[in-house]
Amino acid sequence: MSFNATPDGVLLLDKPAGITSTRALAAAKRVLAAAKGGHTGTLDPFATGLLPLVFGEATKFSRFLIDSTKAYEATLSLGEETPTGDPESPVTRRSGEVPDFVKIDEVLCSFEGVQHQIPPMHSALHVGGRRLYEYAREGVEVAREPRSIEILELKRLGLGDNKLVVSVRCSKGTYVRVLAADIGRALGCGAYLTALRRTQVGPFSLQSAVASAELAARGEAWGRSRLLPVPALVSELSRLGASSEQAGRFRHGRDIEAGGFSTGQPVAIFAADGEFLGVAEARGDGWLAPLRLMAEHTEIA
Numbered sequence: 678m679s680f681n682a683t684p685d686g687v688l689l690l691d692k693p694a695g696i697t698s699t700r701a702l703a704a705a706k707r708v709l710a711a712a713k714g715g716h717t718g719t720l721d722p723f724a725t726g727l728l729p730l731v732f733g734e735a736t737k738f739s740r741f742l743i744d745s746t747k748a749y750e751a752t753l754s755l756g757e758e759t760p761t762g763d764p765e766s767p768v769t770r771r772s773g774e775v776p777d778f779v780k781i782d783e784v785l786c787s788f789e790g791v792q793h794q795i796p797p798m799h800s801a802l803h804v805g806g807r808r809l810y811e812y813a814r815e816g817v818e819v820a821r822e823p824r825s826i827e828i829l830e831l832k833r834l835g836l837g838d839n840k841l842v843v844s845v846r847c848s849k850g851t852y853v854r855v856l857a858a859d860i861g862r863a864l865g866c867g868a869y870l871t872a873l874r875r876t877q878v879g880p881f882s883l884q885s886a887v888a889s890a891e892l893a894a895r896g897e898a899w900g901r902s903r904l905l906p907v908p909a910l911v912s913e914l915s916r917l918g919a920s921s922e923q924a925g926r927f928r929h930g931r932d933i934e935a936g937g938f939s940t941g942q943p944v945a946i947f948a949a950d951g952e953f954l955g956v957a958e959a960r961g962d963g964w965l966a967p968l969r970l971m972a973e974h975t976e977i978a
Contacts, residue, residue, distance in 0.1 A: 683712045685733035686904030691886040692720055692728040701889060705730050708892055709900050717742040717878065718849075719801065723764055726875035727883040731910070737969045738910040738956065741943065744849050745879030745913065746829060752872040753841040753857045759869045761799045762854035772866045775839050784863045785831045785843065788856065793823035797855050826851045840871070880912050907971065908953040911945040917957075917965070924948045927955065927967060936963040943968060 688709070692701045698719040706714045714732045717739045726749070731739045758770040776784075796802045802809050804819050812819045830846040845853060854870040861868025876883045892900050915938060917923075923933040927946055938944055940961030946954045957965035 683733045684709055684901050684904055685735055685907055686731075686901075687735050687881075687907070687909050688730045688732065688892075688900070688904055689881055689883075689886040690728045690730055690892070691883060691888045692725055693889055694723055694725050697722050698728055701728060702730055704889060705892060705900070706732075708897060710897055715739055718747075720875060721763065721765075721854075721873070724873040724875065726873075727878055727881060727886050728875070729878055729881055732904070734971055735907045735910060737971075738907060741914060741956070742879050742881075742910050746846060746848055746877075747851070747875060747879075748844065748846045748877035749853055750834065750874045750876055751843050751845055751853050751857060751870060753843065753860065753868045754871045755839045755841055755861065755864065755868050756866045757839075757869060758858065758861065758867040762797060762858045763799075763870045763873075765799075768869075770867060775866055776864050778833070778836065781836065781841065781864065782833055784860060785833060787863065788831050788860065789828050791825060791827045794826050794850075794852060794855055794859075795823050796821050797852055824850055828856070841868070844876075846877075880909070906953075908945070908947075911943075911953075911956060914943050914945045914956065916945045916947060919946050919948055919954065921949060924954060927957065927965075928970070928973070930967050930970060932960070932964045932966050933957065934963060935965050938965065 688705060690701060690705060692698065698716050702714055702716050709732065711732045713736055714730060715736045717729045717731060720726065720728055729742060755775045756772050757768045759766045759768055796809065798812065798818065799810050804821065809819060827848040832844045833841065834844055835842040853873055857868050857870040887903055917935055919927060919933065926933050938959035940959055942959040944957050944959060944965055946957055948954055953971060955970040956968045958968045960966055
């Protein structure tokens with residue numbers, strides 16, 4: 678079976694280790710015959726797990742998923758450190774004894790809450806028009822501003838052979854390899870991240886994801902059948918059921934009157950029949966301004 682139009686929707690992909698998020702997206706686009714696509718926050722090449730991919734009209738609304746909380750299972754090697762905080766560079770420091778369960782649990786608990794984190798040099802963050810990892814490859818250290826993050830939950834799942842497995846639920850912008858290194862310093866023995874698997878992004882769970890190999894084997898029709906509809910991206914936003922008059926105004930990019938929302942708050946707009954029209958931003962004066970609009974007459978795969 679063949680399709681002509683680029684599909685609209687969200688594919689929950691289980692990214693394997695060893696490839697970049699960009700490469701995983703390119704492979705999925707080929708399978709789905711999709712001209713337009715993107716991802717909702719990268720995973721490092723060594724990391725695995727949930728990578729939501731967006732296609733067609735869904736690309737307009739990916740930002741609302743990027744802002745969502747995320748969850749991971751992370752494996753830390755205790756008593757060792759690497760320059761990048763992950764397995765992509767060699768171990769350069771080894772230390773003494775690993776603390777016991779009690780000390781580890783105390784330290785993990787101390788990391789829960791709002792805190793500041795300095796982005797690593799080996800990251801894709803832009804500074805001065807270049808990505809930090811470009812400076813790092815040249816041996817240049819660049820000053821980075823600390824960023825506010827929140828660790829919502831950090832729990833020990835297992836400990837053996839100096840390998841600590843933890844579950845992490847955190848805000849956007851959190852670098853788990855930086856967290857791993859910080860945990861190692863707090864324990865006094867050092868640590869680096871040896872494995873990372875993302876298990877949740879916003880409302881989406883890894884349990885619903887498809888493996889890259891299965892997607893490639895089953896092909897276009899099956900892959901398109903696994904797409905979630907575009908409104909899945911805004912399921913965590915406040916919702917307005919628009920009247921016919923409001924829907925008409927909104928479709929034409931005009932502000933609509935609707936109170937009860939905080940200034941700057943994004944609101945998902947739906948027509949009376951349940952059709953998703955797009956997202957508006959509350960102005961704070963009882964009006965909503967169009968932020969992102971669905972194109973009319975799009976194909977929903």
